[in-house]
């Protein structure tokens with residue numbers, strides 16, 4: 031009898047320790063998973079220029095769309111959102127008929143954007159690249175959108191001037207480019223949008239390139 035009770039107790043102990051191991055492995059796995067996901071969102075804070083994930087509001091997206099052409103002809107303008115976050119600007123522009131790309135460092139946001147483009151029926155008109163915006167070639171684009179931070183605008187202005195074609199248009203939200211003259215400014219405060227026509231800033235752009 032004693033022998034039977036002992037056997038029972040030892041098998042219960044074994045079962046408990048197996049369930050405990052599974053529980054530890056599962057919580058450990060979830061913990062590691064969450065850390066990996068969060069790390070991608072925190073990583074921008076450790077870069078020379080910190081550009082955190084702050085998605086545009088519906089109002090801000092509407093302001094950008096108001097400055098874009100409605101592409102109804104066969105020739106489609108190409109748009110790039112620099113630091114495209116969850117892809118909302120890219121998807122909205124594609125719905126307006128543009129060919130729209132996003133460049134974004136955070137892999138989760140890139141995958142989310144691709145899924146959003148599929149579910150909203152614009153995956154053929156959109157591309158999302160997981161790249162560093164400072165190393166991404168902006169030359170092929172007609173429209174470039176940036177929801178930036180103040181510290182990046184000077185370097186970004188130089189990059190845009192030296193890489194884009196003369197016909198490119200730049201739409202800067204929240205912070206303006208420091209030297210170029212905007213052709214339109216709409217709204218105010220955090221919703222301000224500055225629209226720059228590179229051709230109209232040609233002489234300044236040439237001067238800046240000569241100086242550097």
Ligand SMILES: C[S@@+](CC[C@H](N)C(=O)[O-])C[C@H]1O[C@@H](n2cnc3c(N)ncnc32)[C@H](O)[C@@H]1O
Pocket residue numbers: 074081082083084085086111112113114115116117118119133134135136139161162163164177178
């Ligand atoms: C202010 S959010 C803008 C999001 C989106 N454009 C919008 O309006 O909803 C900036 C985004 O830039 C991304 N980012 C930060 N540094 C980057 C870099 N070096 N290269 C590419 N993307 C970057 C961040 O992960 C973040 O999603």
